[in-house]
Structures are given as structure tokens and as C-alpha cells.
Amino acid sequence: MKIENDLVVSIHFGVAEVDGHALDSTENGAPLEYIQGTHYLVPGLEAELAGKEVGDKFDVTLEAEQAYGPFQEELVQQVPRSLFEGVDEIEVGMSFQAETDQGPRTVEVTEVTDETVSIDANHPLAGMALQFVGEVVGVREATAEELAHGHIHQAGSSCGGHSHQEEHECCGGDKSKHAEGESCCGGHGHKEKKEEKSPEGCCGSCH
Ligand code: ZN
Secondary structure (H helix, E strand, C coil): CCCCCCEEEEEEEEEEECCCCEEEECCCCCCEEEECCCCCCCHHHHHHHCCCCCCCEEEEEECHHHCCCCCCHHHEEEEEHHHHCCCCCCCCCCEEEEEECCEEEEEEEEEECCCEEEEECCCCCCCCCEEEEEEEEEEEECCHHHHHHCCCCCCCCCCCCHHHHHHCCHHHHCHHHCCCCCCCCCCHHHHHHHHHHCCCCCCCCCC
16 A cells, blocks of 8 residues: 555664754654654655555655744743743753644744744754655554544544543543543444533534
């Protein structure tokens, strides 16, 4: 099966700066699984993988524009230190979730003075040319649910799944709405509850 949009793809890969400094790798863990065409991967890597199949290897160098985008100076902001009231120690390198115009983002503290804190909402790899090397280890059809949600559901997992809770309000991560062992939103009981509550709730319009 060749990789095309809406298929679930598993890859093992490593990513490195172009000078060879390794940044991340799935080598010692589970492969990365995603749905092709959902922009889960950076654009250049998704494009590179299209048409490949299990066993195919890839080795591609991407400019920042095709990876995590250019570094955006306007995403670096100085905010008053008083905003961090209640945080005992603010240190360079700390990161946290912040609400931004583009939705919740991870921001990193890049400078701390007595009065101000500089925070950077750029992706840590923004502005970098990156090399991705790896292998396709799985390609399968997505379930209807996965396509509706735009993300994969691990076999047997329910709404308690970590990424699911983070990405969606769907079901609110409330496992009690699901019968044991049922996957997210597929649960019969869940659908019934949804209709009582709101016709626009989970399952009908997660996206
Ligand atoms: Zn889901």
C-alpha cells in the first residue's frame, strides 16, 4: 500500500540539524504514527513520504520553510515579570503553555530581568534547515472515526489517550462516557449522551 492522503502511516525517523547535531529520534521508542494529509508532519516530510510504502527509506534535507517555518521575530515578546506572580523561579529555558492569537502554544523563556521576561512562541526548530532520515514501517487504512477526528486512535485506547485529550475537547477525556474497551466516540452510550446534551457535541463535529 503506497502512502497517500487519509492513510495511517507509521515511521521510524531521526531528525538532525544539517550540520549533523541530532535533535530527536524514534529509534528507541515506538514509531511515530500519523494520518497522511493532515499536516501532522512538517510539509516537506509529508511530501517526501507520499507514494512510499512499508520498507522504503527516506533521507531528506529541508529548508526551514519546508520544515518548521522561518523564525518569526514577532513571536518573541517581553512581558512584565509581575505576570508570573506565583511562579517561584523563572529561568531561561523553562517552557509553558500560553494562550496566543493562534491558540494555545508552547512558549519558552529566553531572557529574565528584574522587570521583564522574554518569551518565545516560535517552534524550537523554527528557522532551521533539518535532515530527516528514517523508514516507513506501517501503512494502513484509517478508521472513519480517525478521519473524522483527524488523528489516530491507538488500538484499544479510549478518550483517555494523552494526545486525544490535548488536541480535542471531544468527550472531555471522560472515560466514564464510554463503555469499557470502546474507542473514542465510537461508544454507543456516548452517542446517546451526546444527543441529549447537544447536537453539536462530540462525534458530530469534532472538526
Ligand atoms: Zn479522537
